[in-house]
Amino acid sequence: MNSPSVPFLDLVTPHRQQREELLRVFEQALDTAGFVGGSMVDAFEQEFSRFCGTRDCVGVGSGTDALRFALIAVGVKPGDVVVTVPNTFIATTEAITQAGAIPDFVDVDERTYNMDPDQLLKYLQVQCRVDGTAGRVYNRRLGKPVTAVVPVHLYGQPADMDHILELADRFGLVVVEDACQAHGAEYYSRKEKVWKKAGTMGKAAAFSFYPGKNLGACGEGGAVTTDDDDVAHRVRMLRDHGQAQKYYHDLEGYNGRLDSIQAGILQIKLRHLTAWNQQRRECARRYQELLGSAGPELCLPHEPSWAKAVYHLYVIRVQKRDALQKHLTEAGIGTGIHYPIPLHLQKAYANLGYRKGDFPVCEGAAAAILSLPMYPGLGEEQQVRIAQKVLDFGCANTTSQISASAYA
Numbered sequence: 428m429n430s431p432s433v434p435f436l437d438l439v440t441p442h443r444q445q446r447e448e449l450l451r452v453f454e455q456a457l458d459t460a461g462f463v464g465g466s467m468v469d470a471f472e473q474e475f476s477r478f479c480g481t482r483d484c485v486g487v488g489s490g491t492d493a494l495r496f497a498l499i500a501v502g503v504k505p506g507d508v509v510v511t512v513p514n515t516f517i518a519t520t521e522a523i524t525q526a527g528a529i530p531d532f533v534d535v536d537e538r539t540y541n542m543d544p545d546q547l548l549k550y551l552q553v554q555c556r557v558d559g560t561a562g563r564v565y566n567r568r569l570g571k572p573v574t575a576v577v578p579v580h581l582y583g584q585p586a587d588m589d590h591i592l593e594l595a596d597r598f599g600l601v602v603v604e605d606a607c608q609a610h611g612a613e614y615y616s617r618k619e620k621v622w623k624k625a626g627t628m629g630k631a632a633a634f635s636f637y638p639g640k641n642l643g644a645c646g647e648g649g650a651v652t653t654d655d656d657d658v659a660h661r662v663r664m665l666r667d668h669g670q671a672q673k674y675y676h677d678l679e680g681y682n683g684r685l686d687s688i689q690a691g692i693l694q695i696k697l698r699h700l701t702a703w704n705q706q707r708r709e710c711a712r713r714y715q716e717l718l719g720s721a722g723p724e725l726c727l728p729h730e731p732s733w734a735k736a737v738y739h740l741y742v743i744r745v746q747k748r749d750a751l752q753k754h755l756t757e758a759g760i761g762t763g764i765h766y767p768i769p770l771h772l773q774k775a776y777a778n779l780g781y782r783k784g785d786f787p788v789c790e791g792a793a794a795a796i797l798s799l800p801m802y803p804g805l806g807e808e809q810q811v812r813i814a815q816k817v818l819d820f821g822c823a824n825t826t827s828q829i830s831a832s833a834y835a
């Protein structure tokens with residue numbers, strides 16, 4: 428008998444389990460005709476800001492909206508340079524460009540795939556010049572001011588924020604966190620000796636509630652979190668055509684509101700987020716146990732002591748990545764690649780003039796990373812089967828066959 432397949436992501440089972448509660452949200456929206464804005468959006472915003480630990484949260488139409496609005500609201504201006512990483516989803520740089528700025532990149536850390544603070548320092552010292560009179564940093568090649576940095580908490584793991592914040596402070600940059608994959612992830616600030624949630628460390632942060640995220644809507648959604656009242660106010664205006672009062676437009680904004688049905692759904696799901704994140708961490712621990720004895724050709728995710736990752740994705744690294752992916756697909760196991768082509772080498776950014784070899788760590792990772800199934804509800808038996816297939820492929824030490832009885 429063929430073994431049942433393991434999907435990369437299961438979005439059907441959790442919604443089946445919550446069906447009745449979720450349907451009541453639709454009924455409430457139909458009964459009140461409250462489709463956009465209103466009490467469900469207000470309630471979710473309050474609960475999500477409480478969850479994160481920020482003064483404010485503004486619900487918006489998507490994670491991309493959240494990033495774009497956050498960048499504009501913190502003061503990024505057309506022609507500014509905003510620094511981020513090439514190993515992220517294109518929405519990060521789309522938001523920068525759509526805010527009128529120019530994206531630029533620094534390479535990532537070899538083990539966490541997140542922004543490497545040493546590379547950021549090198550970028551600011553070598554590729555930029557400080558204009559003391561203007562109190563600004565200018566990119567030498569572009570001749571434009573560098574005004575913001577966007578660290579991405581990729582795969583659900585926080586970037587090393589102490590160092591990034593220290594550099595931002597030293598060089599006068601604003602920090603906007605891309606927390607779109609990191610709902611509930613935590614970072615231990617060695618400077619302040621306290622654990623902090625993703626989305627609380629920059630001037631503002633962006634979250635995505637795209638369905639597959641750790642906190643996902645049944646459609647599109649996003650949010651900006653911030654402790655700054657002015658930033659929150661500006662994001663509220665930007666999401667609603669630049670108006671604070673109906674038909675009085677202080678600026679030109681966007682149609683970027685969070686709809687009420689999604690807010691109601693997110694409010695229900697938020698109550699489960701901590702437990703779901705815990706299940707993801709448990710799945711990661713089990714993968715570690717099952718695959719930890721494999722040979723050096725298999726590299727498992729690295730979680731530094733200062734991070735509590737929420738494993739939006741579980742990303743392994745292996746030289747014969749494409750062959751392993753094929754092997755797993757043939758065994759009915761879903762996988763993904765996040766992301767196969769670094770942003771600086773995407774056709775969309777050919778005009779920025781980057782070349783292969785510009786960000787070697789990111790490029791090396793892009794050729795070898797593979798995301799294994801990871802979601803709350805992924806069963807032990809399924810993980811044993813996935814791990815066995817990975818080890819069968821040739822990622823095993825001679826002694827590392829899994830004893831199925833250990834997980835029976």
Ligand SMILES: Cc1ncc(COP(=O)(O)O)c(C=O)c1O
Pocket residue numbers: 489490491492515516518519579605607608634635636637648649
């Ligand atoms: C790192 C990152 N940034 C931004 C976004 C954009 O979010 P959305 O798809 O909700 O616009 C995503 C979503 O996939 C993401 O993963």
